[in-house]
Amino acid sequence: MTDKLFSPTSFGALTLSNRIVMSPMTRDRAGPGDVPTATMAEYYRQRATAGLIVTEGTQPCPEGKGYWRTPGIHSAEQVDGWGRVAEAVHAEGGLISMQLMHCGRAVVADNRGFKADVVAPSALPCPSLIPGPDGVPVTPSMPRALRTEELPAVAEQYAQAARNARAAGIDAVELHCSSGYLINTFLNPASNHREDEFGGSPENRARFPIMVVKAMAEAIGADRVGVRISPGNPYNGMDPSDPAPVFAALLDGIDGLGCAYLHVLDMQSPDFDTLQFVRRHWSGPIAVNNMLTLEKARTLLAGGQADAVSFGRAFIANPDLVARFQAGAPLAQASLEHYYVGEEKGYTDYPTYTAA
Ligand SMILES: Cc1cc2nc3c(=O)[nH]c(=O)nc-3n(C[C@H](O)[C@H](O)[C@H](O)COP(=O)(O)O)c2cc1C
Numbered sequence: 001m002t003d004k005l006f007s008p009t010s011f012g013a014l015t016l017s018n019r020i021v022m023s024p025m026t027r028d029r030a031g032p033g034d035v036p037t038a039t040m041a042e043y044y045r046q047r048a049t050a051g052l053i054v055t056e057g058t059q060p061c062p063e064g065k066g067y068w069r070t071p072g073i074h075s076a077e078q079v080d081g082w083g084r085v086a087e088a089v090h091a092e093g094g095l096i097s098m099q100l101m102h103c104g105r106a107v108v109a110d111n112r113g114f115k116a117d118v119v120a121p122s123a124l125p126c127p128s129l130i131p132g133p134d135g136v137p138v139t140p141s142m143p144r145a146l147r148t149e150e151l152p153a154v155a156e157q158y159a160q161a162a163r164n165a166r167a168a169g170i171d172a173v174e175l176h177c178s179s180g181y182l183i184n185t186f187l188n189p190a191s192n193h194r195e196d197e198f199g200g201s202p203e204n205r206a207r208f209p210i211m212v213v214k215a216m217a218e219a220i221g222a223d224r225v226g227v228r229i230s231p232g233n234p235y236n237g238m239d240p241s242d243p244a245p246v247f248a249a250l251l252d253g254i255d256g257l258g259c260a261y262l263h264v265l266d267m268q269s270p271d272f273d274t275l276q277f278v279r280r281h282w283s284g285p286i287a288v289n290n291m292l293t294l295e296k297a298r299t300l301l302a303g304g305q306a307d308a309v310s311f312g313r314a315f316i317a318n319p320d321l322v323a324r325f326q327a328g329a330p331l332a333q334a335s336l337e338h339y340y341v342g343e344e345k346g347y348t349d350y351p352t353y354t355a356a
Pocket of ligand 1: 023024025026027056057099101176178228265289290291292310311312313314339340
């Protein structure tokens with residue numbers, strides 16, 4: 001019997017050579033101007049045997065930058081930098097989707113290196129601390145509420161970012177709708193106290209996220225647009241209770257577009273069966289993530305709950321994760337201290353299994 005894990009599958013316009021996806025991971029190593037560096041190109045090249053790489057969260061516009069040294073996709077230099085990343089991944093036969101992450105209110109203004117508004121659905125601060133330029137967690141900046149008439153322009157920033165990603169040769173884009181960033185704060189009642197048609201009912205709270213997905217799909221074709229969700233995730237001050245109504249409104253609002261894939265970070269809550277829920281509201285391909293083991297990944301694929309499986313931390317120390325799974329080789333452990341700092345150290349210096 002063929003092992004489903006290593007069999008090809010389609011995500012919209014993309015044909016993945018296997019079903020192992022590299023989950024998006026912020027690594028805080030962009031160069032001046034938030035431009036991807038040659039070291040970043042090397043990091044992604046090393047991991048290009050994944051069926052699909054999803055990049056670290058990348059800001060679609062200056063207002064979207066919240067963390068230290070995250071890359072952008074809104075300047076010509078950033079597009080050139082990503083072009084070198086895409087070229088490196090394609091040279092190894094891989095595919096790459098760019099995660100568009102607008103941090104919304106999860107912003108430390110000092111991390112930016114330039115001045116830009118901190119924007120959110122409502123003028124409510126992010127309650128968690130966020131690392132500042134020296135890595136020490138500090139209170140995030142106070143956001144201002146986006147005005148109703150500004151929202152189409154913010155959706156257009158995402159659409160332009162998607163066009164820029166394609167101009168750089170990136171194969172697809174993934175909208176970050178989780179973890180208390182801009183899109184998630186519109187969906188969640190703890191951060192969205194709006195009184196216009198973008199706040200209140202679950203349908204209203206899903207309206208702006210749907211507008212953004214549609215704008216991205218119109219810009220580059222829905223078959224190159226993915227969406228990442230994590231229903232019930234409390235990160236950055238989100239109310240985790242009762243995720244079903246608003247995520248049903250979101251998924252029902254975009255399912256007909258024919259998007260490339262849905263990337264689900266499953267919270268594995270005993271009160272809410274996320275995977276059963278998404279299968280009811282999503283007819284396209286699904287990649288499932290969170291704390292998977294090889295065995296669990298195989299079970300999800302065999303049971304039809306997932307079309308692909310996504311690994312984050314395992315890809316940090318195992319650039320050849322796919323080959324290791326194929327060979328049944330042991331996995332190396334990543335050093336936590338280098339998740340967000342270290343240039344090459346803890347980033348591009350992990351050997352492959354055969355080299356080790
Ligand atoms: C260092 C690090 C950075 C991360 N950055 C992002 C990010 O930019 N966007 C995102 O959606 N998830 C991010 N995540 C979450 C991962 O994509 C993934 O969902 C999580 O690590 C769970 O998967 P795993 O158990 O396979 O590691 C990050 C995780 C880690 C460890």
